[in-house]
Amino acid sequence: MTAVETAAATQAEKAEMLMEIAMGLQQKPERAEDIFAAVDLYKLAMDLAPEGEVLGVARIRARMATALMAVPAEDATQLKEAKSEIEIALATLTAEGSDAEVAEAEMNLGLICQTLAGMHLLPIQPAISAYQRSLRTFDKTNYPKEFAVLQSNLATAFLSMPFTDQSGKMREALAVQAFEEALTVVNLIDHPNEYAMLQNNLGNALQYVSSSHRVENGYRALEAYDEALKVRTIRDMPEEYANTIANKANCLSNLPDDPQNPDGGNFGNLTEAVRLLEEARGVFAKRGAGEKAQAVSEAIAELNAALGPSTILERSGLQ
Known part of the structure; x- marks a missing residue:
């Protein structure tokens, strides 16, 4: 903090320096307090940013939302704050940021919404919509890693929806398709852990999917589990x-x-x-x-x- 305050730099540069420090704390926290410290540094960075630095503040705000997601807590206070912050950031990023920045923010919004849905505080549909918007940019050709994460998250979101009507069968099928799409860019050699997790989850989805091909799906599930067991x-x-x-x-x-x-x-x-x-x-x-x-x-x-x-x-x- 002393180094930042005494640095021969503009307010905008100091704000960026604080954001970099916060990101370092967030990425390799040694204790829970480090995440809280990162949130405080992001807030200080936004306060330091000049009034005209709208895009810069939006980028800091989007990063702060990801730190709020990681705060260990028993209630949803930080998650709700994270959702609010990233939605504010998205308004500016959509207008002035790059496509990749928008897609990353949408992906993180989806994660926040999905977590809140798991706490019965939000429907799952906003998470699915955010993931689908992110996929407009994060395609399998240019962003294979992000594409795989999004497809896996989409599949999990589809499976978490109540299956009380006919559309439930369609969502189950979409979940299976999403896991299979993720596996088109994840392989056993380069991404062994992700490959195993996806194969295991694909097996689970195939096992429970409502279909007239129950036996066929079951044997496909066994193949998926055997693939997972290679890792x-x-x-x-x-x-x-x-x-x-x-x-x-x-x-x-x-x-x-x-x-x-x-x-x-x-x-x-x-x-x-x-x-x-x-x-x-x-x-x-x-x-x-x-x-x-x-x-x-x-x-x-x-x-x-x-x-x-x-x-x-x-x-x-x-x-």
Whole structure:
């Protein structure tokens, strides 16, 4: 602060210096107080900016909104403030900023709205609209990273909408399509973690989509989970590995052993599902994820009931 105050620089340059310091704090915070400090620095930067620096202030305001999003809090006060600040910034950025600046602000607005929707304080539609506006600029050719993030966020937003009417099926299909679009620019070699996350989420979407092609979608979901497991190994990512094999087990338990004979039973798939769930439970328990371990235990009990008592005895070695 002393260096900025004593620098031989214009007010506009000092404002920019403060914004850079705030961004550094925000990007690598060592404690929660650093995020609050970043917000204070953004506000000070706006106060220092000359009256005519409308675009510069809008850029600072948009950055401050992203810091407010990151403030650890139990209520939505900072999120609501972030939404207000980024909407004010967008009014100027849309008129005077670059297309990329506008698209980035729209993407962040979408994230804010989606978080507020998750807290039941806002409908999900404003988030979807903001993501779609951002995609006008952040296309797969010129902005592949941003495109993938937007498609993933869109898919999650579609799946969070209530599916009480016929349009719900369309939104489920749109979610699957969005995950598949994201995977057109994310690959196993260059983006392994993102690739695994998208494949896992695609598997979940395919598993629950309302469709007459339930079995076909289920086997497509299994392929997606297997792709995710190329990255999510028990050695490198144990909890993510357990999440994915639990998802795969749930999918298997609802599929026939022979896809060509859907009415032929699924004893084999049920047995494999129980095995996967038991492995997942062990990982969760070892890592202290008690709630997940309990949820998996309940799923195991349900599948064992479906398999029947004689099968349980056989598997336990008591027969």
